[in-house]
Amino acid sequence: TAGITQAPTSQILAAGRSMTLRCTQDMRHNAMYWYRQDLGLGLRLIHYSNTAGTTGKGEVPDGYSVSRANTDDFPLTLASAVPSQTSVYFCASSDSPQSTDTQYFGPGTRLTVL
Amino acid sequence: GQNIDQPTEMTATEGAIVQINCTYQTSGFNGLFWYQQHAGEAPTFLSYNVLDGLEEKGRFSSFLSRSKGYSYLLLKELQMKDSASYLCAALDSNYQLIWGAGTKLIIKP
Numbered sequence: 001t002a003g004i005t006q007a008p009t010s011q012i013l014a015a016g017r018s019m020t021l022r023c024t025q026d027m028r029h030n031a032m033y034w035y036r037q038d039l040g041l042g043l044r045l046i047h048y049s050n051t052a053g054t055t056g057k058g059e060v061p062d063g064y065s066v067s068r069a070n071t072d073d074f075p076l077t078l079a080s081a082v083p084s085q086t087s088v089y090f091c092a093s094s095d096s097p098q099s100t101d102t103q104y105f106g107p108g109t110r111l112t113v114l
Numbered sequence: 115g116q117n118i119d120q121p122t123e124m125t126a127t128e129g130a131i132v133q134i135n136c137t138y139q140t141s142g143f144n145g146l147f148w149y150q151q152h153a154g155e156a157p158t159f160l161s162y163n164v165l166d167g168l169e170e171k172g173r174f175s176s177f178l179s180r181s182k183g184y185s186y187l188l189l190k191e192l193q194m195k196d197s198a199s200y201l202c203a204a205l206d207s208n209y210q211l212i213w214g215a216g217t218k219l220i221i222k223p
Contacts, residue, residue, distance in 0.1 A: 042118060042213030043157070043201070058210075090156060098209035100145050100164065105156035 002026050004106035006091050012112045013081050021076040021109050023091030029104075031097035032074040034058075034066060036087040037108075043090065049074055050097035081113045116140045118214035120202050125220045126192055134187045134200050134217045142207020148176055148187045149201040151216065157201055160187070189219075197221045 004025045013019050025032065030051045035043040045058030049068040063085060065077045074093075078085055089109045094101040117139045126132040138146065145164035149157040163169055163178035163185065175188040187200055199216040206212055 040122075040215055042203075042215045043211075044213070045210065100162065100205060100209070102147075102159045102162065103211070105158070107156050 004091055004093055004104060006089075006106040006109050008109060009107070010110040010112075012114060013078075015082055015113055016080055019078050019081060019111075021078075021089055021091075021111070023074045023076070023106055024072050025074075025091075025093045025104075025106075026072065027093060027095075027104065028071060029093035029095050030071070031094045031101075032068065033092040033094075033103065034064070034074070034076045035090045035092065036060065037090060038087050046076065046089075048097075081111075083113045085111065086113045087111060116204075116206060116212045118202055118204060118212055120200075120214040120217045122215070123218045123220065125222060126189075128192055128194060128221055128223050130192050131188065131190050132192060132219065134189075134202075134219065136185045136187075136202035136214060138183050138185070138202070138204040138212070138214075140204045140206040140212055143180065144205040144207065144209055146176075146178055146185045147203045147205070147211065148185075149203065151199045151201055153198070160200075192221050194221050194223070 007022045033048045034046040047066040049055045091106040092103040094103045120136045148160040151157040161176035168177045173190045201216045202214040203211045
């Protein structure tokens, strides 16, 4: 099984442009998450979804939006990218929300905003 | 505030033992995770502790002391492939993971 896939693998984006990072899981997990990982900092939660049709804000949601139209897909959109959004973005999923279930991570998207 | 502290970098020798420490301060506590992350790759699950004590899983063991807000990951018989970052994460009262910045472990032959 593929687990979690993310696309694109990497991207260079001009400041002010919009972009959607894609995330798809085939494990039928209820909960999905978007994190950013920056050097010297821990993973920071951007947005999450406990189940299809619901989303919530994490620690650093400003400048990002998400949707969860179905169980499998959880896209992250940057409406107008800024250089501070340069980061590695990881999508993750877990079987149950708000639980001790292990989170499984996608391979990441490396985004550079110039 | 909520905080996770772990050393930035550690160096160890192939075949040796290394202990990576993690201290945490969270609003409530529902357990502690350790993840391994090789350079350029995704984090992968290593262990989960919610009760005090040591849990052993092959060459890797994880320890938790809830009263001290302290955990460690013990890696035995180090192999070159163990060179990676090790991420400590605590689950708070809202079941949100609070992540440390990670400890980069360098293994030397």
